[in-house]
Amino acid sequence: MSEHSRRSGTEGPFLRRGDADYETARARALWNELKPDRHPDVIVRAACERDVQEVLRLAVSRGLQLAVRAGGHSWCGSPLRDGGILLDLSGLDQWEIDVESATATVQPGVIGSRFAMELARHELAFPAGHCPTVALGGYLLSGGLGWNSGLWGVGCASVLEITAVTADGEVLRCTEEENPGLFWAARGAGPGFFAVVTRFRLRLQPRPTALATTSYVFPLAAVGPVADWATETARELPANVELSLLLATEDASGATDGPGPKVVVVTATAFANSRTEAVGALHPLRSCPLSERPLSRRLDEPTSLAVLYDASMDLWPEKHRYAADTLWSHEDYALLLAELGDAFAKAPSGKSIVLAPVSPVSQQDELLRHMAFSVLGESYVVPYAVWADPAQDDVNVRWLRDAMHAVEPFGAGHYIAEADLTADPSRARRSFTAADWDRLQSLRAEYDPQGLFFPYLSA
Structure with a gap:
């Protein structure tokens, strides 16, 4: 334990700005290599749940605001604020799985892919995030658009209970019956949540034992007809098929990160319990009536969660720089992707992508009324600027903003987990219905009247 840690009462490392390891810890706070020029006064990495209470006491005693990070996957860098304390929960990474009740208790620093692989050993599953390095804390707080969400719903729909430490240092158990407002x-509140969650209790699902994928690759120029076909076909697919459209740059090997032609990729994955069920679920995609011939196609290929995670890492490679934004819309995918396709044709980086998850999220209207997360449109798109060279920061961020500007007139809102909250002050508010935004403000005033927790960026 360091001298600073002894004086602060925490077991985990306690770093002030100017300390030898401070800049390393600040950079480590974000997975994204593009680090905003914001500097907390203090960074504390919690070693145990008791550290959380100690840090909150310290923040109150010194009049400092608090920001929280679990895995650091916020594209816009929400955990990094100027001044105040950054509480790093990545060291809280334990889980307990109860096979008999099909539930688990997880700490916020648990990495989703590791948890998913461990669950598979027990023939269980959970809708963890698509990117394998995402921690569950921020993912669940933001809603959690993850694997097989058409059948299982968003990740936060499977949260049964949380343990939260509030601004006054009180540890609360929260369920739909106990402290229901905080629950x-x-x-869904995401980076504007006004407490620290130290544990989540989750409902688990039976593990799908047979996964299969069908994919088509078309020239980017065909994006309109392809989007129409994919959207229409999605209506024929069962809920356990996840279908997406991807605008990418293909290299000679077929990987979507090269210097070759820009393409639109249709991918559908069935999460089934037998090979026969998987092939049957993907059957509506076996024939493609488009006059635009696909550049390639693969039908009913057996796959696994490990392979899907590898493919995700190809889209979002480590040690790269990222800018991202999101849009919910009531317009159809053909219109949105035609606009984004024009912008994508001018993308300065061959690694940049535009993702459109076509399969509807299982909305379960009754359930959604009990959570801050909302599905704000029938269509959802996410452009990502992805590059490696710091000298290209300005041109890539400008491309991302221009791409969003093309589709924002058709927007109905944003997804708080991946929205660019630095773009303008309305992003956070527009990530919720008006009634939900008002309720969040009321709950913040109730649980954090002194403003201990930083609000949303640009809110």
């Missing part, structure tokens, strides 16, 4: 906010 409601914890399922």
Whole structure:
């Protein structure tokens, strides 16, 4: 334990700005290599749940605001603020799985892919995030658009209970019956949540034992007809098929990160319990009536969660720089992707992509009324600027903003987990219905009247 840690009462490392390891810890706070020029006064990495209470006491005693990070996957860098304390929960990474009740208790620093692989050993599953390095804390607080969400719903829909430390240092158990307001906010409020969740209790699902994928690759020029076909076909697919459209740059090997032609990729994955069921679920995609011939196609290929995670890492490679934004819309995918396709044709980086998850999220309207997360449109798109060279920061961020500007007139809102909250002050508010935004403000005033927790960026 360091001298600073002894004086602060925490077991985990305690770093002030100017300390030898401070800049390393600040950079480590974000997975994204593009680090905003914001500097907390203090960074504390919690070694145990008791550290959380100690840090909150310290923040109150010194009049400092608090920001929280679990895995650091916020594209816009929400955990990094100027001044105040950054509480790093990545060291809280334990889980307990109860096979008999099909539930688990996880700490916020648990990495989703590791948890998913461990669950598979027990023939269980959970809708963890698509990127394998995402921690569950921020993912669940923001809603959690993850694997097989058409059948299982968003990740936060499977949260049964949380343990939260509030601004006054009180440890609360929160469910739909006990502290229901805080529980409601914890399922979707994202980086503006006004407490620290130290544990989530989750409902688990039976593990799908047979996964299969069908994919088509078309020239980018065909994006309109392809989007129409994919959207129409998605209506024929069962809920356990996840279908997406991807605008990418293909290299000679077929990987979507090269210097070759720009393409639109249609991918559908069935999460089934037998090979026969998987092939049957993907059957509507076996024939493609488009006059635009696909550049390639693969039908009913057996796959696994490990392979899907590898493919995700190809899209979002480590040690790269990222800018991202999101849009919910009531317009159809053909219109949105035609606009984004024109912008994508001018993308300065061959690694940049535009993702459109076509399969509808299982909305379960009754359930959604009990959480801050909302599905704000029938269509959802996410452009990502992805590059490696710091000298290209300005041109890539400008491309991302221009791409969003093309589709924002058709927007109905944003997804708080991946929205560019630095773009303008309305992003956070527009990530919720008006009634939900007002309720979040009321709950913040109730649970954090002194403003201990930083609000949303640009809110």
